Amino acid sequence: MSAVNDTNFNSAVxxxxxxxxxxDVHLWISVPFCLMYVISIVGNSIILFVIKIDPSLHEPRYIFLxxxxxxxxxxxxxxxxxxLGIFLFNSREISLSACFAQLFFIHSLAxxxxxxxxxxAFDRFIAICNPLRYASILTPQRIAKMGLVFVLRAVVIIFPLPFVLKRFRYCRDNVLxxxxxLHQEVMKMACSDITVNTIYGLSTAVLTVxxxxxxxFLSYVMILxxxxxxxxxxxxxxALxxxxxxxxxxxxxxxxxxGLAVTHRFGNSSSHSLPMVLGYFNLLVPPLINPIVYGVKSKHLRERIIRVFVKGQRKTSRAPANPPWRKIPSRPQIWRSAKP
Structure with a gap:
């Protein structure tokens, strides 16, 4: 019986x-999704590239950005x-291992x-409330330590979830x-007791997000x-x-x-339109809008981005003074003294 269960588990998707x-119109719907992904990837890559090559942007504010x-x-x-696999190729199936890996990265990155x-927010609080100590508080070493601590916090909290989900048996339709x-949706597909997962997921959400x-909120109260x-x-x-x-x-x-957490835990299971809209908005809109907002509102960053691309365009469009294919006849030099 155990072998049969293991076989069913390994073949489940x-x-x-x-x-x-x-x-019927998934192919047309894929067009805006592709544009959103292209803008998100290009926009965030440009911000990373400009901040990396410009020493004047090696400040705490832009490091956090x-x-x-x-x-x-x-x-x-x-x-x-x-x-894109669903909307372009109608590929709906995903293996359990791939699904667990995806939810691990999604929740860790979130x-x-x-x-x-x-x-x-802490950066803005120090810059406005204690500007004289801004450089001494937010040093590069301290920023690196804080970033490492929060990376470890995200990984350690989410790391047990895929292993716990892998121990469950999935005998339902498994249609997400x-x-x-997402963890809060995958665990509902299990035919096992998910009380521990529910408590753990809710506790980690409260203690982190x-x-x-x-x-x-408290930092902005102090800023205000x-x-x-x-x-x-x-x-x-x-300052505002x-x-x-x-x-x-x-x-x-x-x-x-x-909104997504509330609808998944307390919403009506028969209605999927609101969780679907919130789900797409949650993972597609912030990566799309954040580089645009920061590029528009940050004058210093905007000027550096424009300078990088204008400078690169000038370099590519400027032809060499003496192309190798053009031979200029040599002329005898005429030396003239300053006084006759």
Whole structure:
């Protein structure tokens, strides 16, 4: 009996879902998805490239932005094969091992992005509330240590989930409501007791994403209190302008994450439209919008991006003064003295 169960487990697959009822136009729907992925990958790659080659951007604010770009780039790469596979090739099947690997990277990167947004809020808090100690507090060594701690936190928290899911038996239809794998949905496909997974998933969400959001809120309360004490209205608006990009990134990330968690745990199982929309918004929109928002709002970064591409265009369009195929006849040099 055990051998039969193992065989059923090893041969089992999950079926991913695209947009129900729109299977005939999936090929046309793939066009905006492809554009979104291209813009996300190119935009975040440009930000990483410009920050790397420009020494003037090696500041804490832009180092945190590069962390955010790496995370968004990772989320795009992890979800792209399954989402485009459904809409382009109608490939819905995914093996259990591939599904567990995908959900591990999705949840790990999402946890780390939440941590990066917290670090960016801390950066704005120090820059506005304690600007004289900004350089001494956010040193490169300290930034590297904080980034490493949050990476380890995300990996350690999510690492047990694939192994726990692998021990379950899946005897249902195994049809997922998303184009990718999520832990809160995969565990419902199991024919085993998932109480431990439910408690563990809820606890980790509260202690990571929930705690990060609370600390971000408290940091902005302190920032707002400091800005209200600033006498000059111009300086207050200038300080607020430096936070707009981060506020947009926070809203784009946390609103769909919270909405998706609530609908998966307390929503009606018969309605899949809201979780589907929130799922696509959660993983596709932030990597698309973040580089655009930061590129538009950050004047210094925008100028560096324009300078890099304009300089590169000038180099490629400028022809050599004396092409090798053109021979200039030599002329005798005429020397003239300054005075006759």
């Amino acid at each position: 999950f079926l991913l879902s695209g947009i129900p009822g729109q299977e 590069s962390m955010l770009a790496v995370t968004d780039l990772g989320l795009s790469i992890v979800t792209m094969p399954t989402i 946890k780390f992005e939440s941590s990066v947004l917290l670090l960016m 409501s998303h184009s990718y794998c 929930g705690l990060d959001l609370l600390l971000i 209190k400091t800005m209200l004490n600033i006498a000059s209205q111009v300086e207050c608006l200038r 302008n430096t936070c707009i990009s981060h506020i947009c990134a926070v809203l784009l990330f946390y609103i769909p994450v919270i």
